[in-house]
Amino acid sequence: MLHYDFMQRAFGAGALIAIVASVLGVYLMLRRQALMADMLSHVSLAGVAAGALLGLSPTVSGFLTAIVGAVAVEYVRRFYKTYSEMSIAIIMVGGLSTAVVLMSLNKETSKSFTSYLFGSVVAVDKAQLVLMLCVTVVAALFFFFLRRPLYQMTFDEETAKVSGLPTGLISMLFSVVTGMIVAAAMPIVGVLLVSSLIILPAALAIRLTSRFSAALLLAVVIGLTGVFSGLTASYELSTPPGGTIALVLLFLLAVGVVVQKLVRFIRAKTKHSAAEDTEMHSYGPIPRLSDDTHTH
Amino acid sequence: MxxxxxxxxxxxxxxxxxxxxxxxxxxxxxxxxxxxxxxxxxxxxxxxxxxxxxxxxxxxxxxxxxxxxxxxTVGYVPQQIAAFNGGFPSNVHEFVLSGCWNRGSWLRRITADDRALAEKSLRQVGMWQLRERRIGELSGGQKQRICIARALAQRPDxxxxxxxxxxxxxxxxxxxxxxxxxxxxxxxxxxxxxxxxxxxxxxxxxxxxxxxxxxxxxxxxxxxxxxxxxxxxxx
Known part of the structure; x- marks a missing residue:
């Protein structure tokens, strides 16, 4: 399988995207913006359709449109502070309706849209691979250098702002990086399933660990496992890669949840230990200063 | 002043x-x-x-x-019952230590002083014993205490x-x-x-x-x- 150039490219591209998409997913889920990836992929489709209609590179036009959509959603989110998901619905409707109208104007290219909708292993050419590499490097640098502000903002944006963080700027950059990752992931998993690559690894990872850095690392491992297994199955069964990867990730999520529940059940049965009870009840009220030696 | x-x-x-x-x-x-x-x-x-x-x-x-x-430096503890992000994958110690990050640049190393301050803040609010617990598993009062500990670890003015x-x-x-x-x-x-x-x-x-x-x-x-x-x- 790996002696084919296109499969090598697909595995390389899949690995790159799985790494940054999984990390992005953890932040998106915790910021309650899980549907943002879905929304941006639909907006990006409008860019692809516009590029095809105007004779431009659909990859570039889709990429740029996703970034514009990400910035737009950030502005609308600030307007609808209480109902941030409303901004996602508004931009998604705008993107999808534009895409449908533009696609209907350009019947000749309707076949190539199928690969954008469902993903295609052969759709990943060298130019896209380079684009994915650039996106991965930019996103990895962003997530590494801003990991602490992102942690604080993800937990509570107001407290982070009071602490002196430039939350508006970081939120905007986060939206741009989200747009870049979504647009870069589209050729492999397709518009309709791009959110699976972003959300499913994160959905499992945040259940399994109680450390933030471990959740990010675990999401990457799950994402890579899903992409490699999905691409292999897609090659062997001649199925679309996007759907196959999404199904594998769903399977991993289901297995992970069941195993976690089983482990908890067994622990509760066999090790309903005195030690755990002691730990649970050993904390007391806030100590009075006269009793505490750690205050100074 | x-x-x-x-x-x-x-x-x-x-x-x-x-x-x-x-x-x-x-x-x-x-x-x-x-x-x-x-x-x-x-x-x-x-x-x-x-x-x-x-x-x-x-x-x-x-x-x-x-x-x-x-x-x-300003610390803020909002009304937690409404604002607390319960599904957040973090334990009590990591959460309180994040308060120290605001004392200096984002990229600086976490020092022994930071860890000592986080420990002291947790002990001051009586939550040191539960430092390994996932923050989403805490009761309302416990969540309140770790938010106070995080603010104290920042040593705000x-x-x-x-x-x-x-x-x-x-x-x-x-x-x-x-x-x-x-x-x-x-x-x-x-x-x-x-x-x-x-x-x-x-x-x-x-x-x-x-x-x-x-x-x-x-x-x-x-x-x-x-x-x-x-x-x-x-x-």
Whole structure:
């Protein structure tokens, strides 16, 4: 399988995207913006359709449109502070309706849209691979250098702002990086399933660990496992890669949840230990200063 | 030194005035309580002071620097029951340690001092034993305590808290007030706290800002300076 150039490219591209998409997913889920990836992929489709209609590179036009959509959603989110998901619905409707109208104007290219909708292993050419590499490097640098502000903002944006963080700027950059990752992931998993690559690894990872850095690392491992297994199955069964990867990730999520529940059940049965009870009840009220030696 | 102030501020929601002619001042090393009935815009008053919302009229001021020229650090403990992100994959120790990140650049290494301060803050709120617990598994009162510990680990010059004793039992509340008084006297921290339990915390306070009804025009501030003797530290 790996002696084919296109499969090598697909595995390389899949690995790159799985790494940054999984990390992005953890932040998106915790910021309650899980549907943002879905929304941006639909907006990006409008860019692809516009590029095809105007004779431009659909990859570039889709990429740029996703970034514009990400910035737009950030502005609308600030307007609808209480109902941030409303901004996602508004931009998604705008993107999808534009895409449908533009696609209907350009019947000749309707076949190539199928690969954008469902993903295609052969759709990943060298130019896209380079684009994915650039996106991965930019996103990895962003997530590494801003990991602490992102942690604080993800937990509570107001407290982070009071602490002196430039939350508006970081939120905007986060939206741009989200747009870049979504647009870069589209050729492999397709518009309709791009959110699976972003959300499913994160959905499992945040259940399994109680450390933030471990959740990010675990999401990457799950994402890579899903992409490699999905691409292999897609090659062997001649199925679309996007759907196959999404199904594998769903399977991993289901297995992970069941195993976690089983482990908890067994622990509760066999090790309903005195030690755990002691730990649970050993904390007391806030100590009075006269009793505490750690205050100074 | 003046750390924060509101001068003749007016503010409201949906064109309906809520605060009328609000004037307050918070100076260094003082413990101030904000009180008033439900809906009296106590939280709004804090948000105006912190610059989270902009006043319709008047002036809100937050000092950018301390007396020694260093950047003023501000800690905030919001009303946690509504704001707490329960599914967050973090344990108590990691969460409280994140308060130390604000003391310096984002990329600096976490030092032994940071870890010691996080441990001390956790011990001060009586949560050290539960440091490995996932934050989403804590009770309401425990969540409140770790948010206070995180703010203390930041060692802010100004600490602003919105009903911090919600969910705490009486013994914990007494310990909490003592701790805050200690932070004011020993560490020179300024503390502004919204509370409904005024009688309980009055002995520890320097001033009380009470919000009183001002007809249809909203609520106005009425400040009482207390004459408590705090010359002797609690410890």
């Amino acid at each position: 003046l750390l924060a102030s509101l001068k003749e501020v007016e503010f409201g929601y949906n064109d309906k005035p809520s605060l009328h002619n609000a004037t307050i001042e918070v100076r260094s090393s003082e413990f101030v309580a904000v009180t008033g009935p439900n809906g009296a815009s106590k939280t709004t008053l804090l948000k105006l002071m912190l610059g989270l919302v902009k006043p319709w009229k008047g002036k809100a001021y937050l000092a950018p620097k301390r007396e020694d020229g260093r950047k003023l 100004l600490l602003v808290m919105d009903e911090p004793t919600t969910g705490m039992d009486e013994e914990s509340r007494k310990g909490f007030y003592e701790l805050m008084r200690h932070m004011v006297e020993i560490h020179g921290m300024s503390i502004v706290m919204v509370t409904h339990g005024l009688e309980e915390c009055r002995p520890y306070l320097d001033r009380i800002i009470e919000l009183e009804r001002k007809g249809e025009g909203g609520w106005k501030c009425c400040t009482t300076t207390l004459c408590n003797e705090h010359s002797e530290p609690v410890l």
